[in-house]
Amino acid sequence: MRSSRTRFAILGALTSRPMSGYDLKRFFEESVDFFWRESYGQIYPMLRALEKEGLVAALAEAESDRGRLKHKITPAGRAALTRWLREPAEPQVSRLEILLKMLFARQAEPGVTAQQIDRFRAHHAGKLAMLESAESRLRSELADRDELPLWLLTLSFGRRQARAMLEWCDEADALFAGEPGGDKRAAASRPRRAPKPRRVR
């Protein structure tokens, strides 16, 4: 538990402002959802643990409105975060289900692989649109803040990734174009899923 990344995600989030567990959940959902998620099951117990270790501290009730129990990061917490930032971020292999399905496509019924690609494309097109709208929102909301470039950098990461995926989709399409039910014309008439709106910031 000492090395859990959730703890540092929380510490990092708290550097921007004191937050309750509920606030933290929303922070993750609304600002880094496309590359980081945390559930209540992680947040609340971790907040407790961090408090016991003295890395965060509860604000006095007067400072917290209503039922909210806001926590702020302590100097010890900042030090711990700084130490973590120094450590190499070891790259984890994310399991890409879509690639397994491509690899085993010969066992699939005709057309279904083309459909998988379609869905994959729709997802990344939606993500791209979301990231682009997030960018303009951020540019105005954080116009003068010096953390703006950092936020933009993460968005750019997502955009580059999404664009690469869309290009791959075109390549993949070409491979399955010959299949019955999977040819270009059918693909064109097949309904594309609407880009699901996911707010960032």
Next chain:
Amino acid sequence: MRSSRTRFAILGALTSRPMSGYDLKRFFEESVDFFWRESYGQIYPMLRALEKEGLVAALAEAESDRGRLKHKITPAGRAALTRWLREPAEPQVSRLEILLKMLFARQAEPGVTAQQIDRFRAHHAGKLAMLESAESRLRSELADRDELPLWLLTLSFGRRQARAMLEWCDEADALFAGEPGGDKRAAASRPRRAPKPRRVR
């Protein structure tokens, strides 16, 4: 457990040839390591479960050499795999530690974020090189097999992703170039980690 992706990864792998648990581990390591990994702790119990469900069957001892207990996929297993291939691959958000470290970079000591980028670049450069050598190996080894295009498609995915990441690194570098210890000249003399060789296929 019914929906575990490990079960379908195994079923899919067994469509190419009968394999033991050990064989499966090597199959994953040597051919899809860059986007899918399985550990013994997953493979052996799952093989048992699949056998009990009749989706795989142990080969007669005569057919298995030495201590190896090879398993083959059954018709029921193929049917289950085909069913799975039809199901939408829901995209999971992979947690990108590197982006958290970018976002919280203001809490980092000067230079350390540039180092993180360096490591990230080295990793993806290595990955790219590995994928490119894997491609030429595959082209000769599977020259006439009709699954060659499928393998190439997965490699292409990885290559596009890696290239996108390398381009992002350049963008990120620009942002941290001003920092003491993080400027271009220091970055140029800082040792780049050698691309770690990871074989594919």
Next chain:
DNA sequence: TTTGGCATGTAATCCGTTACATGATTAG
């Protein structure tokens, strides 16, 4: 003969999500 790779497995643990329980507060 001893070392190293082949081979099968299990136990412990971690990390994380889901689903639920509970209650306070606020808007219509």
Next chain:
DNA sequence: CTAATCATGTAACGGATTACATGCCAAA
């Protein structure tokens, strides 16, 4: 008043990795 949503939490589960235990066989 009542529905929604704000807010804090926990229990159960699931999926996956790590580390270890065990033993066989082949080559040096």
